[in-house]
Amino acid sequence: MEKNVFIFGNGNLSFNDFLSHYEKPLTALFKEENTKFILCDFKGVDTLAMEVLKCVSPNVTLLHIGEKPRYMPDKYKTQVSQWKIIGGFESDQERDFEAVNLCTHFLAFDFNSDEKRKSGTQKSIEKCLEQGKIRINAL
Structure with missing residues (x-):
């Protein structure tokens, strides 16, 4: 199968x-055949995941707002040149909605929500869970 x-999380996540939260599940996913990754181009989890995946997988779809990604890893001697880059989204919400639609599984943790504010x-x-996407948890 x-x-x-879809790998995502807060922009202010520390290394x-x-x-x-992400290293062990990602390492396990690298060992599985037929695994593709979906990323967005924001800071924090997105850029850290890009840096991890750049030398590990050509099977990455990167979604971004506007004409070009806000962040892009180096292509030299990496797998980035094989990644599928999809741009032109008008907002983070539109881009994230597409990522949720494309995924079958997701790996995400939220550190920023509280009773007063719900983070992106x-x-x-919540959208992933509503659509029946399978959550990948830390091992």
Whole structure:
């Protein structure tokens, strides 16, 4: 079965938190055949995941707002030149909605929501769950 994994999270996530919550599940996914990754181009989880995936997988779809991504890893001696880049989205919400539609699975953690504010990450997690996407948890 093919897995299309949307990896996302908060923009202010620290590197140590990224390692705590994303490293083990990502490492396990790298060992599975037929796994593709979906990323967006914001700071935090998005850029850290790009840096991890650039030398590991050609099977990445990167979604971005406007004409070009806000961040893009180096293509030299990496797999980035094989990534599928889709742009032209008008907003983070429109881009994230497309990522949710494309995925079968998701890997995400939200650190920023509370009783007063729901982060974009939390909204995307809820959309994934509403659409029956499978959550990948830390191992």
